[in-house]
Amino acid sequence: MTAPNFSSASVLDALNWRYATKMFDASKKIPTDTWSALEQSLVLAPSSFGLEPWKFFVVDDTAVRAKLLEASWKQAQVVEASHLVVLAIKTGLSEADVDRAMARTAEVRDASLESLQGFGNVIKNFMKNVPDVDGWSTRQTYIALGQLMVSAALLGIDTCPIEGFMPAQYDEILGLSEMGYHSVVVCAAGYRSEADKYAHLPKVRFPVEDKVQHI
Template sequence: MSIIEQLNWRYATKKFDTTKSLSREKLNILKEAFNLTAVSYGLQTLKLVVVADKIARERLVEVAYGQRQVVDSSHLLVLCIQNEIDGNDVNAHFDTIKAIRNTPDAILNPFKKELKSTVEDMPADKKLIWATKQAYIALGNLMTVCAVEGIDSCPMEGFIPKVLDEKLELEKHGLSSVLLFPVGYRADDDMFADFKKVRQPISKTVVEL
């Protein structure tokens, strides 16, 4: 099917088939897609936490206000941001550029210096907002990839981040959760799968100048 047909097929899955799981190949595609997401300055300050264990996820249902998708899906993807973003992240990024592209320091250093100054001078609250916006870009990318690959998903903001972070011990990894993204395959009796998609006409949502 075309990309538009796949996007029409996609919906926020309310009920997953608990007997179906993503293959390792499909899961790897999602990991790769996350890793290839466009990010500001190329800094990858996001992390994707993949939770497969059903027992661990059962403890998260209450944190997600009773939404069973977190445990009934094949895997629960948790999009996280780093708690600390500083010059070390910039150094690591430029080390990676140099290793992959073999770009001379003389070319990299001016941009590296400017970016370190930008990151280190940014107030903590602005860093949080900045990083969180990157997480939403990653979510949009993953949603589209899921549609193309025939994977069902449900983007979720409805949960208590601090409690979820405690239950998954994300602090040990220096992370904070931003979004939940259960993935898997829709149940045959999920009535929402057959609902017609409700969208305004393109003439009302697109402005051509």
């Protein structure tokens, strides 16, 4: 597989164009093929040991999204955006999850489970020494969020990450607890409204030399 051919300028243009969209144009929907690529960007997100301790719930049902609005401090992005993704962790990650990951690796790479046993044991030992596995999984999930947002920007799709919601209520409305998952962060995606004043404001960041230091 050859390396992609994005220019430095095109990547920076996309990232400067991106902002946390406050108002979406509810009449505009993300094309199916574009959304499929964004779903794949989530699946392709890196995770420690390749465990993928998450699942991404795309909420299509407008009635359900209306319920989520109440559990999101009435942030309109939840119902106005073309798509809404709830990024959730698999709670209580266990050795069985490690075994499943090793089995998948063996399948995809045409390797024997025996050849992966040592690696699997390393992961299991690591997990035994992590004081808060769910906290670790939560931090992993933000990697996927970042990848989704950058991928969207490169495709000209607006996003808004949302932490201002009530996870317990989301879990109840979506039935996540029964499935063994817990909501961590939400991302709305679609197209910005021309009425969103934040779309026209300069991006505020400290200078590179203030935030990046070479040692």
